[in-house]
Amino acid sequence: MMLAALALPLAGVAVLAALASAAVSLAASRWPRVLSWLSFPLLGVCALAALASGIDALWFGGAHQAVLPLGLPWLPWEVSVDPLTGVFLLILGAVLLAVAVYGPGYAREFRNGRDSLAALGVFTALFVLGMLGVLLAADAFLFMVAWELMSLASYFLVAFQHEQAEHRHAAFLYLLMAHVAGLAILLAFGVLAAASGSFSFAAMRAVHPDAFWAAVAFTLALLGFGTKAGLAPLHVWLPEAHPAAPSHISALMSAVMLKVALYGFLRVVFDLLGPPQWGFGVTLVLVGGATAVMGVLFALQQTDLKRLLAYSSIENLGIIFLALGLAQIFQAAGHPALAALALVAALYQALNHALLKGLLFLGAGAVLHGAHERSLDHLGGLLRRMPRTGWFFLIGCLGMAAVPPFNGFVSEWLTFQAALQAWQLHDSLLRILVPLAAAALALTAALGAAVFVRAFGTAFLGRARSRQARHAHEVGRGMLAGQALLVLGIAIAALLPGPVLGLLARAATQLTGAAVTGDGWLWLTPISPRVASYAPLPILAVLLVVGALGVALLRPRRRAAIRRAVPWDCGFAPPTPRMQYSAAGFAQPQRRVFAPLYALHEQVTPGRYELAVGDRAWRQLYLPLGALTDRVADRARRMQAGHVRRYLAWSLITLLVLLWIVS
Amino acid sequence: MDRVLTLTAALLQPLLLLAAAPLLVAWIRRVKARLQNRRGAPLLTPYRELRKLLGKEAVVARTASPLFRIAPYVVFAATLLAAAALPVLSTLLPGARVADAIALIGLLGLARIMLTLAGLDAGTAFGGMGASREMLVTTFAEPALLLVVFTLAMTTHTTNLASMAASTLAGDSVLRPSYMFALAALLLVGVAECGRIPVDNPSTHLELTMIHEGMLLEYSGRHLALMEWAAQLKLALFAVLTVDLFLPWGLATRLSPLALLGALAALVLKLAALGALLALGETVLAKMRLFRVPGFLAMAFLLALLGLLAHVILESAL
Numbered sequence: 001m002m003l004a005a006l007a008l009p010l011a012g013v014a015v016l017a018a019l020a021s022a023a024v025s026l027a028a029s030r031w032p033r034v035l036s037w038l039s040f041p042l043l044g045v046c047a048l049a050a051l052a053s054g055i056d057a058l059w060f061g062g063a064h065q066a067v068l069p070l071g072l073p074w075l076p077w078e079v080s081v082d083p084l085t086g087v088f089l090l091i092l093g094a095v096l097l098a099v100a101v102y103g104p105g106y107a108r109e110f111r112n113g114r115d116s117l118a119a120l121g122v123f124t125a126l127f128v129l130g131m132l133g134v135l136l137a138a139d140a141f142l143f144m145v146a147w148e149l150m151s152l153a154s155y156f157l158v159a160f161q162h163e164q165a166e167h168r169h170a171a172f173l174y175l176l177m178a179h180v181a182g183l184a185i186l187l188a189f190g191v192l193a194a195a196s197g198s199f200s201f202a203a204m205r206a207v208h209p210d211a212f213w214a215a216v217a218f219t220l221a222l223l224g225f226g227t228k229a230g231l232a233p234l235h236v237w238l239p240e241a242h243p244a245a246p247s248h249i250s251a252l253m254s255a256v257m258l259k260v261a262l263y264g265f266l267r268v269v270f271d272l273l274g275p276p277q278w279g280f281g282v283t284l285v286l287v288g289g290a291t292a293v294m295g296v297l298f299a300l301q302q303t304d305l306k307r308l309l310a311y312s313s314i315e316n317l318g319i320i321f322l323a324l325g326l327a328q329i330f331q332a333a334g335h336p337a338l339a340a341l342a343l344v345a346a347l348y349q350a351l352n353h354a355l356l357k358g359l360l361f362l363g364a365g366a367v368l369h370g371a372h373e374r375s376l377d378h379l380g381g382l383l384r385r386m387p388r389t390g391w392f393f394l395i396g397c398l399g400m401a402a403v404p405p406f407n408g409f410v411s412e413w414l415t416f417q418a419a420l421q422a423w424q425l426h427d428s429l430l431r432i433l434v435p436l437a438a439a440a441l442a443l444t445a446a447l448g449a450a451v452f453v454r455a456f457g458t459a460f461l462g463r464a465r466s467r468q469a470r471h472a473h474e475v476g477r478g479m480l481a482g483q484a485l486l487v488l489g490i491a492i493a494a495l496l497p498g499p500v501l502g503l504l505a506r507a508a509t510q511l512t513g514a515a516v517t518g519d520g521w522l523w524l525t526p527i528s529p530r531v532a533s534y535a536p537l538p539i540l541a542v543l544l545v546v547g548a549l550g551v552a553l554l555r556p557r558r559r560a561a562i563r564r565a566v567p568w569d570c571g572f573a574p575p576t577p578r579m580q581y582s583a584a585g586f587a588q589p590q591r592r593v594f595a596p597l598y599a600l601h602e603q604v605t606p607g608r609y610e611l612a613v614g615d616r617a618w619r620q621l622y623l624p625l626g627a628l629t630d631r632v633a634d635r636a637r638r639m640q641a642g643h644v645r646r647y648l649a650w651s652l653i654t655l656l657v658l659l660w661i662v663s
Numbered sequence: 664m665d666r667v668l669t670l671t672a673a674l675l676q677p678l679l680l681l682a683a684a685p686l687l688v689a690w691i692r693r694v695k696a697r698l699q700n701r702r703g704a705p706l707l708t709p710y711r712e713l714r715k716l717l718g719k720e721a722v723v724a725r726t727a728s729p730l731f732r733i734a735p736y737v738v739f740a741a742t743l744l745a746a747a748a749l750p751v752l753s754t755l756l757p758g759a760r761v762a763d764a765i766a767l768i769g770l771l772g773l774a775r776i777m778l779t780l781a782g783l784d785a786g787t788a789f790g791g792m793g794a795s796r797e798m799l800v801t802t803f804a805e806p807a808l809l810l811v812v813f814t815l816a817m818t819t820h821t822t823n824l825a826s827m828a829a830s831t832l833a834g835d836s837v838l839r840p841s842y843m844f845a846l847a848a849l850l851l852v853g854v855a856e857c858g859r860i861p862v863d864n865p866s867t868h869l870e871l872t873m874i875h876e877g878m879l880l881e882y883s884g885r886h887l888a889l890m891e892w893a894a895q896l897k898l899a900l901f902a903v904l905t906v907d908l909f910l911p912w913g914l915a916t917r918l919s920p921l922a923l924l925g926a927l928a929a930l931v932l933k934l935a936a937l938g939a940l941l942a943l944g945e946t947v948l949a950k951m952r953l954f955r956v957p958g959f960l961a962m963a964f965l966l967a968l969l970g971l972l973a974h975v976i977l978e979s980a981l
Contacts, residue, residue, distance in 0.1 A: 380786070381786065383728040383730060390728075402772075403773035404762065404766050404770055404773065409769050413769075416813075416822075417765075419813075420822065423817050423820065432972060435975060438809075438810075438971075439971070442806035442809040443802075446801055446802050446803070446804075446806050449798075449801065450801070450802060453776055453779050457779065457780055457784075457791075457794065461730065461780060461786070462785070462791070529760065530821055530826055531826075532763045532765075532821060532823055533760050533763065534763060534766055535761045535762075538761045539770075542740070542747070543737070543741065546736075546739065546740035547733075547739075550736045550889065554885045561721070562721045562722070562723045564725050565724065565725065566724070567725070567787045567881060568787075568881055569785075569788060569881075575786065575787045580786045581788065581790075581791025581794070586791065588795070589798075589953075590802060593799070
């Protein structure tokens with residue numbers, strides 16, 4: 001019982017370590033070494049504490065609460081750690097630990113640049129602090145303070161290399177969207193607080209708003225958290241902002257911050273809002289499905305490695321929200337066990353995505369570090385120049401492609417199993433919707449595999465397409481160790497799905513009231529052995545045994561194992577690197593098939609082919625919205641005449657109107 | 664004792680399929696030749712080809728990475744493992760507990776990803792072309808295959824292939840509209856996945872049309888043998904999958920010698936008929952232009968989706 005009470009103190013240690021990291025980083029502008037020797041190690045301490053706290057919360061269950069002597073006098077800050085928090089503390093800790101190991105090597109590059117190392121260290125630590133605060137907050141006030149801290153600190157990180165105009169543009173867009181999102185979340189909490197009369201989560205949980213206001217709060221929460229999570233069509237900031245930040249920050253933003261948004265959504269809609277409604281579930285399934293398909297289609301067309309990863313994050317968040325929709329539908333239909341299954345699938349997907357995308361962004365950072373290039377059309381052949389990073393990246397790609405025995409498959413399998421229980425629903429509309437969602441998911445999975453074959457195939461296989469790629473070098477030990485840590489996490493999530501599911505199930509049980517079991521450490525049998533089961537360890541064992549047998553039996557005894565020769569290529573002239581398929585060429589068939597969904601600009605001039613794949617949402621939603629804002633601003637400017645008297649008049653009128661409303 | 668017997672049977676079934684896969688290919692070639700008024704090669708030719716390749720020196724492109732040499736073993740092992748999840752003779756199959764139908768599709772996905780990566784590895788034009796086209800095919804074929812499985816899973820309430828077949832054997836009718844749609848989709852998907860006419864032509868190395876062969880161009884010797892054998896196994900796997908899902912009659916539900924012999928006879932008959940059907944299709948149809956392929960596959964996807972919807976709307980009485 002002693003250990004059970006440790007969750008909250010450990011989380012406190014994590015917060016203090018992040019604060020300390022922020023404080024010491026101030027010295028980095030004077031002594032650059034502080035960053036490597038103090039800031040990142042302190043973040044590592046923070047990560048370990050968060051990891052331990054998360055595992056503790058999941059292992060022992062139950063909620064631990066405390067009221068802090070901080071905040072406003074009549075509104076003290078409340079914190080709590082429960083299994084739901086635990087899942088996300090676990091995610092944060094795992095990824096942050098890898099980043100803390102990886103960071104010093106990566107940040108060394110900035111030492112000679114003009115960018116401020118102190119800013120990097122301080123804002124990284126504040127960013128982490130903000131995310132921790134969001135997870136720990138147990139009242140709306142602290143939640144919003146931490147949320148804004150997270151948004152603002154990450155804004156400065158996106159704008160870190162602000163000499164480049166595109167980074168400034170990305171950062172501004174990010175700030176704008178973050179503010180709109182923050183406003184929506186604030187209003188959602190406003191609705192909940194109006195119903196319960198208090199900002200404390202405990203009070204909100206006890207009193208629920210009526211159906212209309214619940215729908216309003218749901219919509220606001222979906223808008224707010226959905227913007228942060230990159231749901232279509234609110235995603236446009238994400239592929240701009242995530243690649244603009246330094247790679248280890250991209251890893252934190254994609255792997256952790258998106259999950260923090262997911263956490264916020266889960267907390268508000270599944271925990272605080274009250275009884276589930278199938279309408280919410282349908283909305284989530286539709287939005288999630290559209291986001292997933294849109295995200296993966298655009299990921300397939302990106303030539304910038306980091307943008308590709310960012311679009312793939314959008315896809316994954318879409319899948320997660322789709323699974324949440326299933327959970328909501330099942331819960332509303334009175335099948336809590338199935339809702340728990342869908343919820344576990346979503347949480348498993350969140351964990352997988354965090355580990356995989358963390359690894360892939362760190363890998364992309366290593367590529368950037370080793371080859372100084374992130375355009376797929378200028379890379380190639382890196383597996384031979386950077387073997388360790390290359391094999392790690394391959395593991396990440398196979399995980400993302402959701403094939404057994406890798407971890408991405410586990411969550412995909414769970415989601416499908418949940419969707420296949422749709423026959424238990426009574427409403428025929430829902431019974432049609434759920435299989436359609438499964439179809440969208442299947443399409444997404446197949447396209448996702450194509451995305452990562454293309455990414456790995458053009459960057460790491462084949463031959464170097466540029467001088468930088470030809471002279472790429474492997475990264476240092478720390479950067480490799482950071483990636484290796486995430487590979488370890490991936491191996492656990494991939495090969496021991498039973499225990500991992502057992503941990504995640506605590507959070508699902510907390511939200512749905514029903515239990516899910518993994519059936520032992522070897523098997524994954526969420527419903528019953530007759531229905532479906534999956535065991536990755538035997539699969540891996542058979543793959544290894546068959547492969548080893550093949551090598552042992554087929555290896556020639558009397559001559560060399562292989563002979564090296566010029567590529568055959570159907571007997572044409574020896575191929576040059578320029579004759580390889582380019583990244584743009586690889587995805588050309590899908591570009592033709594799905595042409596109506598892309599905003600394509602193609603231009604062919606003799607000897608030159610230019611291609612730009614634009615986002616339709618940008619032209620059809622954002623530009624008109626921007627123009628409208630401009631026009632409204634123009635109107636509003638008429639009030640600004642420059643006469644003090646008129647301003648005083650406006651103030652008086654406003655005051656009178658307000659008084660009239662109050663009375 | 665029973666346990667040992669079941670395990671042995673589970674081990675032997677995929678090996679049986681592996682051994683018989685070249686024969687199925689030879690049979691299809693033979694029927695095709697007869698339909699085209701040729702005599703055709705002996706039925707043992709594919710075995711001889713494999714033996715020849717296994718004995719030859721393996722030449723690897725200088726530009727290839729280690730992945731190129733690992734890929735054949737992974738492709739082979741993953742396809743064999745997928746076959747282990749399939750009831751070939753008997754529905755008593757412990758292997759099906761390890762990997763259900765979704766995992767089977769996933770394992771085929773693993774094999775395909777390694778194959779396409781190997782195609783890209785040497786940095787040649789044709790390898791990339793084959794890989795890109797394979798990914799186009801899979802974009803629709805894999806979801807369609809999943810939907811077919813889902814349609815059956817909704818009816819039988821399981822994704823375990825052995826339970827599915829057992830459930831159909833126990834009396835679930837296959838004469839449902841959803842099954843008809845699903846069967847049609849599965850046939851189209853099988854043709855596309857196995858690289859047969861009209862999607863791809865396994866017997867040509869014509870540069871501009873090849874898909875599967877394009878990725879194998881750089882392979883030789885034992886590596887090529889493994890890749891070819893895996894492709895043959897995949898064809899046999901799709902054939903057995905089709906008969907398991909839609910015509911499981913004859914599958915042994917007990918492990919008695921008589922039942923197994925009967926199951927073997929039934930399997931041979933069914934596969935021969937299915938192979939003859941494929942040969943007939945390949946004779947009367949011409950290969951499509953590549954950009955017709957998405958239409959073909961989209962039809963398969965749509966049929967599978969219709970099957971699923973037909974099940975939900977027409978058949979699911981609660």
